[in-house]
Amino acid sequence: MGHDHSHGAEANRRRLSIVIGIVSFVLVIEVVGAWLTGSLALLADAGHMFSDLAGLIIALIATIVASKPATDRQTYGYQRAEVFGALINGLILVGVAISVVIxxxxxxxxxxxxxxxxxxxxxxxxxxxxxxxxxxxxxxPAASNSINMRGAYLEVLGDALGSIAVIVAAVLILTTGFQQADSIASLIIAAMIAPRAFSLLRDVVRVLSESAPADTDVAQIRQHILETPGVVAVHDVHVWAITSGAHVFSAHVVVEPSVLTSGGAGRLLDDLGGCLSTHFDVDHSTFQLEPAEHAEHEDHSHA
Structure with missing residues (x-):
């Protein structure tokens, strides 16, 4: 099933705006609290919260830019702005983790x-x-279909886990007087930040390098195409993503001569596009239909 990116972007902007207000409020509380209590863990969590606030603002800007329509220059539109927003978020998270550890x-x-x-x-x-x-x-609700929103969700999740670590440290200090629990809690917060940051950056690299999406089985797509009536072979298969949830596909499809001579090309294209949209979440697909004699002299340098 395809995603309605314009409608989704509007909903994401509303969510991000509300969350930015919440995070801003908590950031002020934590900074004041760190100053009053002398807690490094609170300060670390406030630093993480500050990076989240910056990241959420970046994510909000990215959703606004991504909703702009396609142009003759930006033929796919600006959806990839979400990926660059996620990239900045990931780098901010890495920087916060390093500073907290030090x-x-x-x-x-x-x-x-x-x-x-x-x-x-x-x-x-x-x-x-x-x-x-x-x-x-x-x-x-938006974290599963947008890499940009997933980055924002992961940042806030890290804040929640960080708050739990601070709560545990505070309880230890109150009950046992173990002051080092504060520094240990800050290290735990950093340990929670780093894996999420690298996971997000890995997903960004996958999109920017135009690798096949992680949840896409190219061999299975090829098999579905070959099983379509009228198809003889398929080559030059490419699958990539503009951004999370916006998969793009192209392929050269060798067809039986009767498909082209009997006017069945349009019906075959509908069948192929419907197959990819239904089974593989690919809404933007391009097929080049060609007879066997044309395919024989092509240089097949791709999958």
Missing amino acids: SAILRLASGTAADVHGGPMLIVAIIGLIANIVALLMLR
């Missing part, structure tokens, strides 16, 4: 425990967790 290691290596006030730290972390859960519920 700060935590320096504090632990100094051997002197910081005087962290566990009570206010716990209250701020709980507020942050509640706000992040609300933001996650807003973003979750």
Whole structure:
């Protein structure tokens, strides 16, 4: 089933606008809380929250740009702006993870425990967790069909997990006086950020390098085409994505002579396009129909 990107982009903009307001509120609370409590974990979570806010703003801009119509210069439109937004988000996450690790290691290596006030730290972390859960519920419906929205969702998910780590650290400080729990919690936050950042960057690289989408089986597509009545062979098969959920396909299809002489080319094209749209979530497909004698002298340098 194909995705309605113009309608989806409008809904995504509404979700992002609401989440940006929530994240901005929590960021202010966490910065003030980190200053009042001396908590590195809260400061790390605030730093992560700041990167999320920047990333969410980038994601919002990307959805606005991506909704612009195609032109003679940008023939596929601007949907790939979402991918560049996800790229920036991933790089921001990597930078935050590195800075948090350095700060935590320096504090632990100094051997002197910081005087962290566990009570206010716990209250701020709980507020942050509640706000992040609300933001996650807003973003979750769009996270499965947009790489840009998935990046935003993952960032807020990391914030929620970070808030949980801060809550645990605050409870330990309050109950045991173990002040180093604050620095350890900040390292845990960094450890949660890094894998998600690299996963997002991996997906961005897959799109920008025009690799076949991870959920697409090219061999299976080829088999479906070959099983279509009137098809003799298929070559020069290409499958890639403009952005997440916007798959593109092209192929040269060798057909029986009767398909071209009897006027059946239009019906065959409808069958092939319908097959890809129904079974493989490909709405934009291009087929070059050709007789066997034409295919024989082509240089088949592709799949």
